Amino acid sequence: MAYRRIADIDFSELTRGPFHPSPDDWADEVLYFLLVDRFSDGGERGYRDNDGVLVTTGTTPPLTEAGHGLAVRTEADAARWRAAGLDWASGTLAGLRGKLGYLRRLGVTAIWVSPVLKQCAGQPTYHGYATQDFLAVDPHFGTAEDLRGLVADAHAQGLRVILDVVINHAGDVFGYEGDAQPVWTGRRYPVKGLRDAAGAPVLPVGPVPGVYPDGGVWPEELQGTATFTGKGRIVDWDRFPEYLEGDFEGLKDIALGEGPADDYTPSAALLALVRAYQYWIAFADLDGLRVDTVKHLDPGAARFFASAIHEFAQSIGKERFCLVAEITGDREFAYRTLDEVGMDAALGLADVQARLEGVAKGAEDPAGYFALFRNSLQVGRESHTWFRDKVVTSYDDHDQVRKGPWKARFAAGEPGRRLALVALAMNATTLGIPCVYYGSEQGFDGEGGHDRYIREAMFGGEFGPFRSRGGHAFDEEHETYRQLAGLLAVRRRLPALRRGRQYLRPVSPDGVVFAPPGHPGAVAWSRIFADREVVVAVNTDPDRARTTWVTVDAGLHAEGDMLTCAYSSEPAFAGGRVSVSARNGKAVQLTVPPAGVVIYA
Template sequence: MMRRRRSFRSGILCFILALTLLSGCSPQDAESSSPSESAKPAPPAATMPVKTVAAEIHEQPSTVYYEIFVRSFYDSNGDGIGDLNGVTAKLDYLKDLGIGGIWLMPINPSPSYHGYDVTDYYGINPQYGTMQDYTNLLQEAHKRGIKVIMDLVINHSSNQHPWFKDAAADKNSPYRDWYTWSKPGETLASDGATGSNPWHPSGSDNYLGIFWEGMPDLNMDNPEVRQEMIKIGQFWLKQGVDGFRLDAAKHIYEDFKSDASNKETMKKNQAWWQAFRQGINEVNPNAYLVGEVWDSTAKIGPFLDQALDSCFNFDLSKTILSTVRSEQATDIAFNLERIYGFYNTSSKGKFIDASFLTNHDQNRVMSDLADNMYHAKMAAAILLTLPGNPFIYYGEEIGMTGMKPDERIREPMLWSDEKDAGQTTWEPFFYNKDTNIAVSKQLQDPNSLLQHYKQLITWRNDLPALHNGDIASYKLDNSSLLAYQRVTSQEKVLVVHNLSKDVQTVTLPDATFTKLALTNKYEASLRGTTLELPPYSSVILK
C-alpha cells in the first residue's frame, strides 16, 4: 500500500499517547427523541480558539472497503448459498455505491459455515465455486477499479486439516511439530488468551487451540510452518489478490493471558509479521495488509513497523457509536492526532487507519443503536469523513439488524422485497424479515439509509481532503456539534456534524472557512461566520 509522507512527529508523542487513549473519551449513553425541524434555533454558541494545523501533515490516501460474507451475499446457482459468482454479479452495485475495495471473509475449504477453520489453504470452498470463478471475480473487480483482499487465517488451522489429522495420528509424523502438544507430566496453563481452557485432548495427549478444539494453533516457532504460511500468502498474490485481512494477528504468539504483558511475546509477534511482510513484498510490495489486533494503542504500534499497513481501530468504532447515542460531541480529532502521530512514528510514515462501525464478530450497527435511523445515519457520516480506509460490513448500508449468536449477525443480504433468484437462504431470517429495508426499495427512496451512504461515499471520493487528508482538531463551544478539520498539503476543509434533534447555530471564530461546499440537509446555511445546522445534519466547509 503506497503512502505519501510529509514528515514525522516528535517521539514525545509516544509519551503523550500513554496518557490519552481513544476509548477513554466515550461519553455516557443517552436517549434522544425525534428531531423537530421547526425547533427554535439555539442562540449562537461561542467558539474555543481553533487549533492551528501543524506543519506535519500525514496524508492517508484511502479506499472505502466493503466486508462480504460470501455465504450470505448473493447466490448465482440457486442452491441457497452465496458464492463467488454471486459476488461478481453484484460488483456493479458495489461500484455504484462507491466502493473501492472488498474484503472477502474466508473462502478456503472448511467444515464450518464461517470458514475460519481451514482444511486447504490453497483451495476454494466448493460451495463458493472454483478457482476459475475466483480468478474471474478478481478480473472483473479490477476492471471496475475495485481491489480485493481476502481473509488469511494463519494462527490456526482446522482439526480436519490433513496436517493436523496426520500429526494427531502419529507422534512421528512430519507434521507433529506443526502444532503445540503437551509434554508428559506437564502442568498445563489454563489461562487461555480468549478466556477458555486452551488445551484439548487427543488420545493421551493435549494440543493447544486457544479459540476452540476445532482450531488447533499452528506452531509458528517451527521454521517450516513459517515458510509455508509465507508461501501461501505468495500463492494468493500470484492469483491476483490485492492483500489480506489477517485474522487473530496478535495471537500468533499471545496464547495465554499472561502473555499479554510479556515483552518477548510482543517482540516475537512483531518479528513474525515483519518476516511475513518481507515474503509478501517479494511478490507485491504494494499488497495491503490489515490486521485484527483488538488491543491498546501502545501494543498496536509495533505491528505497524515494517509489517502491517493497518490494524482495525476498535476503539474508534466504540467512540463513534457512543457519541451518536449520547448526541454529545467528544474531541475525536484531538485523540486521533496523537494516536496517528504515534502510529506514524512506529511505521515510519506508512500507516493508514482501518476504521469501521461493527464487523462480523459484533452486534450490527442498527441493533446497537436501537433501530434509531437518525443515529445510524450520523454514525455513517462520522465514519466516512474521518481519515483512513473505512470498512462497511455488508448490509450495514441498508440498516440490517442482528445480535449474537454469530449466525444472526451474518444473516443473508436482503436484495429485494420480491422473490429474487439470487437471495441466499442458507440461514432463515430471524432479524431481517422486514423487506422494506431491501436494496430494491431503498434505491427508490432518496431519503433512505442506502442513499445516505452513497452520498457520503461520493463526497469522500470526490473531495481530496476527505479522501486523503490528515485530521486536526477544531473546538466549538457547543456539545451538540462535532467538528474537525481534514487537511492535505493542498487544501483544508472543516467537517461539522449536528448530533442533536435541535437546530444548532454557532459563530465561527474567523473567516478561514467561507464556503458551504457540501451538506446533506438543504436548510443548512453559512452567513458570514454564522453557521446554522438542521437536526442530525453534516456539512463540509471550505
Template sequence: FDNADVLYLITPDRFANGDPSNDEVPGMQEKPDRNNKDGRHGGDIAGIRRHLDYIADLGFTAVWLNPVLENDQPRYSYHGYSTTDFYRVDPRFGTNEDYRALADEARRKGIKLIMDMIVNHCGSEHWWMDDPPMPDWINTWPRYTGTNHLKTLVQDPHAAESDRRRFFDGWFVPTMPDLNQRNPHLATYLIQNSIWWTEYLGLGGIRMDTYPYPDPHFMSEWTRRMMEEFPELNIVGEEWHEWPAIVAYWQRGKQNPDGYVSYLPSLMDFPLQAALRRALTHPEGWSSGWRELYDVLALDFLYADPDNLVVFPDNHDMSRIFTQLGEDFDLWKTAMVWTLTTRGIPQLYYGTEILLTNPPEGDHGRIRSDYPGGWPGDTVNAFTGEGLTPRQLEARAFLQKLLKWRRSATAVHRGKLVHFAPENGVYVYFRYDDSQKLMVVLNKNDQPFTLPLDRFRELIGGHTAARDVLQGGEVRLGAGLELAPRQPRILELE
C-alpha cells in the same frame, strides 16, 4: 488499497446465492440449512460476482471477503475461519478459478479484492490433525488449553512466561488448532501460500486474522517477505483491543521499547470504533460524549502511520452499527459521515447501507444475516430496492451520495486533519490539502443550534462561503452557522 478506497466487507455465505447447485457438495460434511442461524445458507462467489455492479454503483472501490477456503467441518463452517485446505476454495463457494474470475471482473469494474487470511490456526478437521508432517506442527498441550486472549502480555515487562506461552500457543477455540510457526517448514509453507494466493488472484490487499496470536517473530518475517515480494501491497492486521498503545505496537515503523520490528503497513482501528460508539451514545459531559472520540484520536502520536489505519463502524464480529446506536437514524448518518471523512481507510459491512440490525445479545449468526434479495423467493430485494422501507431507501441514497462524493475528495484521501475540542454538543474538524478544504460539523443537539465561527477562523481563513456537500447549495460563513438538530454537515470551502 489506500486512503482513496472504501472497503465493502462481505460474509460470502450470507450475501447472495448465485449457484444453488453447489449448496450441497458430495463428500463435504455440513449440508445447507437456511433455517439454522449458524448453518450454511448457500451464498457463494457466483452471488458476489453477480452483484459487483451493485457494489460499484454504491461507490465502493474494494471488497474484503471473509475467508472462502475449504472449511470441511461438521458444523458452524460457514464463516470460513477453520481452514481444512489452504490451497483450495471451499466447493460450496465455488472453485479456485471462480475466485480468480471474481478478482479479474472486480478489477475491471474498479474494485480491488482483499483476501482474508489466517496463519494462526487451521480447522480441527484438517488432515494435519491425523497425520502431522512433523511432531511439532501443532502447538499441543496435555489437555485442551485455550489462549488467554491477554493482548497486553505482548509488551508487559512483568508478564509471567507461562502466561505468555498460553497466549501465543493456546488454541483460539477447540475447533481451531494452534499452528506452531516456530517450525521452519510450517513457516515456509504459510509464507509461500500467502505469496501464491496474492499472485494468483492479483490481490489489492490482505486482511490478516488474529494478528497478535501467532509467534511474533514469524509475523515479522511473514510481513517482511510479503512486502519484499509485493512492495505496493497493503496488509491490514486484526488486533482487537481498545487501547491504541496495544494496536500501534504492530505497525511498520513503530519504534518499540522491546526492539520488536514489524513490517505490517496497516491495522484495524478498534480503538476509534469503540470511541465512536461511546461518543454517539453517551451524554455530553466533561469527559463523555464527543470528548471520548476526540481524546482517542488525539493519541495518534502513538502510531507510526495513523493515516493508513482502517476505520470502521462495525464488522462481522460485533453488533451492526444501527443496532449499536439504538436504531437512531440521525446517529447512523453521523457515524457514516465520521467514518468516511476522518483519517484512515474506511470499511463498511454489507447491509449497512440498508440499516440491517441484529438482536441485542449480539449473536454472530444473526449479525451475519442473509442479504435481502440474495436468494430466490426473498420477499425483499435490496439489490433492486423492491420491498425496502422508505427509511432504508433514504439510508442507501444518503450513503451512496456520500461514497460517490468521496471518490474525488482529495482532502479526505491525503489531506491533513485538524480537529477542535468539542463544545456544546458539537464536534468540528477540517480536512484539507493544496486543492480542497472541508469543514465537517457533527451536531448532537436535539434543538436547532447556532455555531459561532470565530474559533475556527484559523482554518476558515479568508473563505466567506462554502458548498454544502450533503444538502446542496451555498452557505455563507459569517458570524455563525445554523445547525439543524442532530444532523451532520460537510462544507467545502470556496
C-alpha cells in the same frame, strides 16, 4: 487445477502477469467488508446488475418493510430462523461477482472478502476461519476460477480486492487423545490422529494422500507432526505465552517457528503457508490481505510473513500491496505490534469503534474519539497524520469483540436506527481508511445478542435481515444507501477528506461563547490538506436541526470568504454558501439537519 503440494506449483508460469497495480495511497480507498456466505447467492431479482440494468429474473424478491419480523412470528418460526444463523446460508463468490455494480455505485473502492479457502468437511464454519486446505477454495463458495473471475471483474469495475487469511491456526483438523478439548497448561498433549472426511480422528499424523480432499490437512507439507503446537485451548486470552500457543477452541494452533523477532527461525509450516498465500496473490491478482489474529502470532512469525509477502508482491509489480493486521487489545499495543511486524495498517477495533459509536449516538464527548488520532506520541509518532493510512476504521463488524456477550449492530433500536448516517459520515470523513460492514448501508440492526445476528444473509434465504425470510436487501433507493453514496462521492472529489490533517472544532450556538462540541448536538471537525480546508458537521440530535457557529482556520480564511456546501443530507442545503466571520478567530455559521450531515469547502 487443485494442488495437493506446494512443491507442485509452477511459480515461474504463475507470475508471468500482467498484474493489477496498487493504488497510489490506501488512504484514498473505502473498504467494504462482507462475509461471502451471507452476502449473495445470485438468486435475487429486482436489483440492478453490474451495468445498472434492472434484473427481472431470479427467485428472491426485494425485502419490504412489511417483511420485517415475519420469520419470528411464532416460536417455531423463530427457532428455525435462529438455527439457520448458525449454519451455511449459501452465499457464493458468483453471487458477489454479480453485485460489484451495487458496491461501485455506493462509492466503495475495495472489497474485504472473508476467508474463502476450504473448510473442514461437515463443520458449519461458514465464516471461513477454520481452513482445512490452504490451496483450495471451499466448494460452498465456488471454485478457484470463481475467485479469479471475481477479482478480474472487480478490477474492471474499479474495485480492489483484499482477501481475509489465517496463518495462526487451521480448522479442527485433528483430535487429542480422549476426544477432548484440553486447556492450555504449557505442555503438549498427545494427538490421537488427523480427522477423516467424517470428522473422526483416525488418520495417522503424517502424509495421508488417500484421503484428499476432505480428510487430513492440506497442502501435504502441513501433515507432519511438528505442524501444530498441540497445547490445548486458550482460556486466558491475555496471558503470555498462552495466547500465542493455544488453540482457538477447536481451531488448532500452528507452530510457526521460534526465536526473537530479529532472529526468527520459521518452521516448515510457516514456509508452506507463505508460499500458499503467494500462490493466491498471483493466481487471483489480489490487492491485499487482511491477516487474522496477529496478536496471537509470534512477532517474528508475523514479521517474516509480512516481509515475504511484501517482497513477492513487489516482484510482480504490486508496490503497495496492503497487509491489514487484526490486532486486538489496546491501541498502543496494536500500533507497536504493527510497527514491529511490518504490516501496513491495523484494524481500529475496540476503542476506535466504541468511541465512534458513542459520539454518533450523542452519548460520549467527541474529544475522546478525536484524541485517539491526536495522541500520536503515545504510539511513537510525531504527527497524528500517521493514522491516515495506518488504521482501518469502522463501527460495526462480524465479531464485536469489544461488546462481550451481548452484541448488536449500531442501528439496533433507538437512537441508532435514525443516526446510522451520522456514524457512516464520521467513519468516511475522519482519519483512517474507512470500512463499511455489509448491510450498514441498508440499516441492518443485528439484534439478538449473539454473533449470528450481526451476520445476516443480505440475500434473504432462511436467515434474512430484520428477522425476515426470503427477501433480499440490495436496495439502491434506500435512504442510507443514497446518502452514503453522496458522501463517498464528495470524499473522492476532495483530497482533504482522504489525506488531510484533522481538527475537532469548537462550536457556539450564539457566536460568542465557543466550546468543544457537547452531546447531543452539533459535532464539527476540519480536514486540512495543503492550503485547503474542508469542514464537516454532524447532528447527533435525531429530532431537530442545529444551527451553530463552527471555528475554522484563521490562517486560511479572511473575513468575508465564502465556503460552499459540497454535501448535505438535506438536499435543499446543497450548493448553499456561508460567509467567514471574525468570531473566535474565524468562524462560519452552519445549519445541520436532524440526524444529518453537512460538508463545506
